[in-house]
Amino acid sequence: MTSSPQTTLSTGAVRGSEHEGVARFLGIPFAAPPFGENRFRAPQPVRAWKGVREATQFGPTAPQLPYAGAIGELLGSVRIDGDDILTANVWAPIGASSAPVLLWIHGGALERGTAALPLYDGTVFAKAGIVFVSINYRLGSEGFSVLEDAPRNLGLRDAAAGLAWVQREISAFGGDPTQITAMGESAGGAIVAGLLAREDSRALIHRAIIESGPLAAQPVKKAGRVTAQLAKRLGIRSDRAAFAEVSPEQLLDARKAQSAGSSPLGGAPGFQFAIDPESLPRSPHEVLGEIDTPILIGSNTDEYRLWFPPEALAGISELKLQAARILSRIPRRAVREYRSAFPGASTGEVFGQLVTDMLLRAPLSRLAAARPDLTHVYEFAWPSPVRDLRAAHALELGFVFDRLTDDETVRLAGPGAPQALADEMNAAWIGFVTNGDPGWPVYGSGRQTRIFDATSATLPQRRTTGMDLLPG
Known part of the structure; x- marks a missing residue:
C-alpha cells in the first residue's frame, strides 16, 4: 500500500x-x-x-x-x-x-x-x-x-x-x-x-x-589546462561568451576527441578544482x-585496479615508470621502498600503488595525523573475484549502501559478495551519522584503522613505508 x-x-x-x-x-x-x-x-x-x-x-x-x-x-x-x-x-x-x-x-x-x-x-x-x-x-x-x-x-x-x-x-x-x-x-x-x-x-x-x-586543488593555470586545450581544439577563446556559443553536446564531443588514445602515463588533463x-x-x-x-575517511587497498585494467598495467615498462616518477617528482628511494613493500609485484602494479598512495592514501594519512582525535580511518580490503579487480576503487559502495544485489554492485563484486560485510559497513556509516561513532576508535597515536574484509579488524594503519617520501 x-x-x-x-x-x-x-x-x-x-x-x-x-x-x-x-x-x-x-x-x-x-x-x-x-x-x-x-x-x-x-x-x-x-x-x-x-x-x-x-x-x-x-x-x-x-x-x-x-x-x-x-x-x-x-x-x-x-x-x-x-x-x-x-x-x-x-x-x-x-x-x-x-x-x-x-x-x-x-x-x-x-x-x-x-x-x-x-x-x-x-x-x-x-x-x-x-x-x-x-x-x-x-x-x-x-x-x-x-x-x-x-x-x-x-x-x-x-x-x-x-x-x-x-x-x-x-x-x-x-x-x-x-x-x-x-x-x-x-x-x-x-x-x-x-x-x-x-x-x-x-x-x-x-x-x-x-x-x-x-x-587537493590546483593553481589556476594547472586546473585550466583541460579548458585551454579544449578551446584550442574548438578554435575559440577561453572565455564565457565563446564557450556559451558551443552547445553542451559539442563540448562533450570535443572532450571525447581530446581524451582519445589516453593512457595511464599519457592521458589528457582531467577536470580539477x-x-x-x-x-x-x-x-x-x-x-x-x-x-x-569530525571526519570518517578511507580508501580501498587496490584503488588503481579499476582505473588501469590488466593489459594497461602489463604495458608499463621500467622506462615508463621512471618517466612517470620524474614527471610526478617521486624520489627514486620511494620506488625502491614500494618494490620492497610489494615483493613479486609487476612494474605496473608498483606504479599503480604509487598512484593510489600519492592521490589518496598519503593525503588522508597526513590529514589523520594532523587531527588524530577527530578522524576515523578505514581501509576497504575485500578482494573482488571479478577481473582481478581485488579491492578496487568504488567497490565499497555496494557495501556501504547495503545493495549487493544491485546491478552496479554485481558488475564489480560478483554475485556472491559477503552480506555480513555489507551489514557491518552500513551499520558503521549509520553509527557515524547518528552519533559520531562508527564502532572503532579514532586514528589516535596508534594510527587505528578499520580494515574491512571477510573478517574485519582494527589495526595500526598498514603500509605507511614510503608514503612520507611522496610529494604533497
Whole structure:
C-alpha cells in the first residue's frame, strides 16, 4: 500500500511517494537550470511555483558521456534529458522529527555520474532513522571550466548551493538542519573536502565522510589546462561568451576527441578544482588538518585496479615508470621502498600503488595525523573475484549502501559478495551519522584503522613505508 506524502518548502509544495515507512521526494530543484542566460554562471535561485509539484521522478542528469572501454563495462550510467539538472532527492522516515541528515554527493571524476543511479537509493538509511538527501551538480566543461571571465569551480558552487538548500529546507522532511553529515565518494569525496575548505559551507556541516576522495586543488593555470586545450581544439577563446556559443553536446564531443588514445602515463588533463579567492581560497589538503569537524575517511587497498585494467598495467615498462616518477617528482628511494613493500609485484602494479598512495592514501594519512582525535580511518580490503579487480576503487559502495544485489554492485563484486560485510559497513556509516561513532576508535597515536574484509579488524594503519617520501 503506497500513499502520497506532501510537504511545503519555501518555494512551494511537493508531493512524493511512500513505501515501507519511507517517504521519497525526487527531482526537487535547489537552483535554477544552469543553461541559457545562467550558463557558466554561479547557481541562481529557484523560482517559486504554484500548486503542488510532483516529486516522484528523478530530475535530468548533467550533460556527460558514458564510461568507455573496460571501465564502461563495470560502471553504469543513467541519462535523463532536460535542463533542470540541479535537483535534490530526499528519503525520509515517515513521521521523522529532528532526525540526523546525510547528504550524498556522487563521484565520477568531476565529469560523470548522477544521483539517479539505483545504487544510491537512500532507503536503507531512512529505515535507520536518517533523512537521506542526494544532489546533482554540473560536470565536466559545464562545471569545471577555467574561463577568463566566468566564476570558477561551478560544480563545487552547485554542491554548496545544494548543501545550503538542505540546511534551509530539511526540517520540512523531518530532518535536523544542525545535524548534517556530508558524504561523498571519489570526486564526490573531493567535493565534500572542498565544502569543508570553505568557511560558509563548513559552518553547515556537522560531520563528514570522504571515501577515496582526492584532497587537493590546483593553481589556476594547472586546473585550466583541460579548458585551454579544449578551446584550442574548438578554435575559440577561453572565455564565457565563446564557450556559451558551443552547445553542451559539442563540448562533450570535443572532450571525447581530446581524451582519445589516453593512457595511464599519457592521458589528457582531467577536470580539477582551481584555487580561487571567491569559491575555494585554499586547497582542501591544507585546510582540513586545521578544522574540528569530525571526519570518517578511507580508501580501498587496490584503488588503481579499476582505473588501469590488466593489459594497461602489463604495458608499463621500467622506462615508463621512471618517466612517470620524474614527471610526478617521486624520489627514486620511494620506488625502491614500494618494490620492497610489494615483493613479486609487476612494474605496473608498483606504479599503480604509487598512484593510489600519492592521490589518496598519503593525503588522508597526513590529514589523520594532523587531527588524530577527530578522524576515523578505514581501509576497504575485500578482494573482488571479478577481473582481478581485488579491492578496487568504488567497490565499497555496494557495501556501504547495503545493495549487493544491485546491478552496479554485481558488475564489480560478483554475485556472491559477503552480506555480513555489507551489514557491518552500513551499520558503521549509520553509527557515524547518528552519533559520531562508527564502532572503532579514532586514528589516535596508534594510527587505528578499520580494515574491512571477510573478517574485519582494527589495526595500526598498514603500509605507511614510503608514503612520507611522496610529494604533497
